[in-house]
Amino acid sequence: MSLALYTSKTKIMSEEKKPKTKKETRKRRKFPTSPIDEVLEFAKSVYKFGAGNKVRRLSLFDEIGKSPDSGPTRTLITNSGKYGLTKGSYGAEFLELTPKGKQAVNDDIDELTRRKAQIQLAITDHPVYLNLYETYVGNKIPSRQVMIDFVKEYVEDCPESEATKIVNTFIVNAQHLGVLQTIAGAV
Structure with a gap:
């Protein structure tokens, strides 16, 4: 049993010292964890809302009717970045499509070019x-x-x-x- 004396501000003394445990850190995945189809829909929203230009993150999520700070939204933005579709984190003021991201979602370019970009972003990269x-x-x-x-x-x-x-x-x-x-x- 451990006995410790405390004041309102600091711990003064304890009879037993607990061994320091190594703080567990979360591993950063280098690969996206959600399917590309979900992320492509998000990238298409960025493309349509900004006509291919960078967009204010809060304005985009207001437009598409999603909370900009929810867990699923953060995951979506993170995975979009990991796929190489967008630049900007879930805390960034602006989000924008990468050149390859624009190719992957632009309906004005031919299907073959668009599909090659999607395969590159989803698999070969x-x-x-x-x-x-x-x-x-x-x-x-x-x-x-x-x-x-x-x-x-x-x-x-x-x-x-x-x-x-x-x-x-x-x-x-x-x-x-x-x-x-x-x-x-x-x-």
Whole structure:
């Protein structure tokens, strides 16, 4: 049992000292964790609202009817940046599309150019997704667990839950972009 004497301002003394514990820090993911289709819709809103120019974050969210400071909104902005669609954080005054982001959402350019930009932003710009793609392109996709094990081997110190998110996001993105097709109920 520990006994400590306190004043209103400071701790004066204690009989036992607790061992200092290392503060756990949150790992920063270098890859996006939400599917590209959700983020593309957000980028399209940025494009339409600002006609391709930078927009005031608060004005944009007022226009689209979302809270600019909610958790899901922050995640959306963060993932949009991780995909390389937008510049600006959830605390920034302005958000703007990157040149590749403009290509990915601009309906005035041809479908092939737009789709190539989307594939680059969703898959080829992220080593973990690119590695999955290059490993399985042209082959039958194995079970999710095989892919999860592959990711855990490829990404240093990757827990199962993180590898599962990577594989799930990759599969959803690849299907959305048409680079992965389900054959006879696989995947």
